[in-house]
Amino acid sequence: MEREPAYATEVFGDGIGRARRFAGSLAREGELRGLLGPLENARLWSRHLLNCAAAAPLFATGSEVGDIGSGAGLPGIVLAIARPDVAWTLIEPMERRVAWLSEQVADLELEHVTVLRARAEDVPRESFDAVTARAVSALKGLVPLAAPLVRDGGELIFLKGASVAAEIDAARKQLAAARVSDPRVDTVGDGVLEEPTRVFRGTVRRARA
Numbered sequence: 346m347e348r349e350p351a352y353a354t355e356v357f358g359d360g361i362g363r364a365r366r367f368a369g370s371l372a373r374e375g376e377l378r379g380l381l382g383p384l385e386n387a388r389l390w391s392r393h394l395l396n397c398a399a400a401a402p403l404f405a406t407g408s409e410v411g412d413i414g415s416g417a418g419l420p421g422i423v424l425a426i427a428r429p430d431v432a433w434t435l436i437e438p439m440e441r442r443v444a445w446l447s448e449q450v451a452d453l454e455l456e457h458v459t460v461l462r463a464r465a466e467d468v469p470r471e472s473f474d475a476v477t478a479r480a481v482s483a484l485k486g487l488v489p490l491a492a493p494l495v496r497d498g499g500e501l502i503f504l505k506g507a508s509v510a511a512e513i514d515a516a517r518k519q520l521a522a523a524r525v526s527d528p529r530v531d532t533v534g535d536g537v538l539e540e541p542t543r544v545f546r547g548t549v550r551r552a553r554a
Contacts (some may be wrong), residue, residue, distance in 0.1 A: 380417035399534030401427035411423035479504040484516035522545035
């Protein structure tokens with residue numbers, strides 16, 4: 346398992362203890378339970394936990410956020426550790442992953458987190474102030490799933506890779522259909538992380554009668 350970087354405490358603050366426990370659980374069980382690939386322990390902190398946690402400041406205090414395809418808990422569990430002042434719903438259709446998420450929520454005593462076994466398209470519309478996701482699909486497929494779940498004026502906040510600008514160009518039709526305004530890419534973690542996190546952001550503005 347990758348050694349914890351010195352700046353992890355700066356990123357997680359008071360949540361560093363829970364972050365360490367979650368990292369340990371992922372290191373022990375992630376590959377065994379089909380949550381992470383066989384090479385991921387070597388970059389567990391830098392590539393996964395800190396990459397997710399860097400986006401924590403983007404969510405408003407007291408907001409309700411849905412994490413689509415939460416899987417191993419990346420980013421949902423990590424963000425919940427970093428932001429206990431936000432209500433998180435982890436949306437995951439696969440039973441074995443739901444079991445893992447539920448175990449982690451209980452073990453880490455994350456009382457502000459709900460685990461929901463469902464597909465994104467089956468979640469009630471306009472349930473959240475923001476929706477996040479990481480490594481689920483390209484924007485072309487993700488935006489139509491996520492935007493309906495966001496309340497008017499809410500945000501899509503997706504953790505993305507180096508090709509995010511190309512994804513935005515390819516998803517112009519879907520962004521317009523979902524009434525996503527001001528689509529952009531922000532970087533977070535500059536000056537702290539070795540590689541800053543790229544985040545797609547867009548605001549959902551629905552036409553009202």
